[in-house]
Amino acid sequence: MSTSTSKSPRVAVLADSDTRWKWGALTAHRLAPDGRLDGYLLRGRATPTDRQLREVGVPAASRTEVTTAEFLAAMARAPHDVVVLALVGGGVQAVLHGLARAWRGRDRRPVVVTGYVGVVYEKLTDGLLLRHGTDLVLANSRADAERFRAVYAGVGADPAAVVEVALPFLDGAPYRRRDPYTVVFAAQPSVPADRADRGYLLERLIRHARLHPDRRVLLKLRSRPGEHTTHVEESPYQKLVRGRATPDNLRLVYGHMGEVLDDADLLVTVSSTAALEGLHRGVPTAVLTDLGVREALGNHHFVGSGCLTSWDRLDAGEAPVPDAGWVARQGVPPATGPDPYEGARDRLAALLDGPGPGPLSPYYTARSAPGYLPGLLARHHLGPDGAPLDGAPRGDRAAGPVRQAVRRAARSAYRHGVQRVAPAVRRLGEL
Known part of the structure; x- marks a missing residue:
């Protein structure tokens, strides 16, 4: 219409x-x-x-x-x-x-x-x-x-x-079995936030790939080094994986989540919205409990979904079966349903x-x-009446090439500080 x-x-x-x-x-x-x-x-x-x-x-x-x-x-x-x-x-x-x-x-x-x-x-x-x-x-x-x-x-x-x-963004074709069987772990920039917890999840993903050499195992990353998304990522998986021995069937991938799900047989996450994308298509979806079911992780939202499980169960070949009533109530329409x-x-x-x-x-x-x-x-540089404060950039002050270059450099410096300097200083403080 x-x-x-x-x-x-x-x-x-x-x-x-x-x-x-x-x-x-x-x-x-x-x-x-x-x-x-x-x-x-x-x-x-x-x-x-x-x-x-x-x-x-x-x-x-x-x-x-x-x-x-x-x-x-x-x-x-x-x-x-x-x-x-x-x-x-x-x-x-x-x-x-x-x-x-x-x-x-x-x-x-x-x-x-x-x-x-x-x-x-x-x-x-x-x-x-x-x-x-x-x-x-x-x-x-x-x-x-x-x-x-x-x-x-x-x-x-x-x-x-x-x-x-x-x-x-709930779209895409309904799930059908792929060959080879493909496991996708949807990484999140701030869940979990702790470096040790992120290292644990990475080790379990590597272990799963070793236990199932016939499977293709993908670590789906949100952003490349130096990029930021909605949440600050202090310990990117790209950095954590350096120096670790990984099996040949494990790959790091970027790209559109929908395109990655096109080849997924099992989606694994802590609490990513990607879980809803997977459920919409009918892809078997696992929400991990390894680090607990906690509000800080966001996986408490999936209580009652049938998706909560652990790496041990996934390693044993189990796949969660979602509760249809929970899925419908949480705004996950079937792929062939009416337009919401x-x-x-x-x-x-x-x-x-x-x-x-x-x-x-x-x-x-x-x-x-x-x-x-x-x-x-x-x-947000606004006064009590909603007017821009003195000194706030105005719409008629277009940024030229030099100012744009300075902004890009400043953002890169900030991201470098968050991802490299801040964690190093924090570790020094723990000595």
Whole structure:
């Protein structure tokens, strides 16, 4: 269906990492399949590289790296119909206040959409209230939609913006047995965070490959050395594997997760959203309990799924059998099922074709949260009224080649410090 009866909508997506760009851009395509997509990448430590953007593989009519102030300036003059905020909660709240100021006095403003890039297993209330004020808050499952509405109703906020969908990257062909049998371990940048725990998981993966020489074993990595994603990765598996003897049937791979899953017979993870991708296709999916079932790991989300297991069981040839009821409730539609975005498109069409949404009204205001909101806005270089602070980069100050080179060098230095210097200093402190 077309989202609007009058014209193809123009959609802006603001994202602060490669993962959120993937979610935001795919969400835009799901909501407005015939629309024009303009991408804006928020400048920071996790700004995706060109390689990461190519790996995501979502086309856009344009892509621009911006600060918060530059994005607000662009939205004040660009004729977009929809704005998708693919940011952390604090970023969403800050941009909402900035947009409310930038669009003040306009007869009609764009529809603003936000949501979550994966499983919501921590900071539920905090994150939801920071996202309140958008026109659509996308929930990736029936369970999430119910939780979101309950939180909003419980604090006296309107829950009407919550719309049930599914993760936009759940696609691909249904599973069928491959040859050779292929095991994929989906690495995560910050789960587990401890170097020793990550080393343990790597050793168990190597051991599994040795125990099953007839299997192909793939370590699916999120980013190359020097790149960052949503979370800081202090101990990359690429670094941990150096100097270790590995069997010939074990390989490190990059690339689009969907393409890797095309050849997977068993997906293994601690708590990656990739587990939901595997379950959607019907790929046998294992969520590891070796390091415990803990909130800090995120694998507690999979309690009741039937997927919790250990390396010992996988080494013995066992494969988990998912619970169908849990899978359905957690927003994992079957690969041949109906489109879970139909309701969201209908809601968007009603906003675009009707009189339009009213003024933006974020949950937090200077009156309701005077000890919280000003500091949150200042972290994004905005004042209490949503205006860019003095010294914040403006939209008319385009970065030339020299400034761009300096930014790239600064980001590389930061990443080097996180991945090499900081761990070394921490180890010295433990001597």
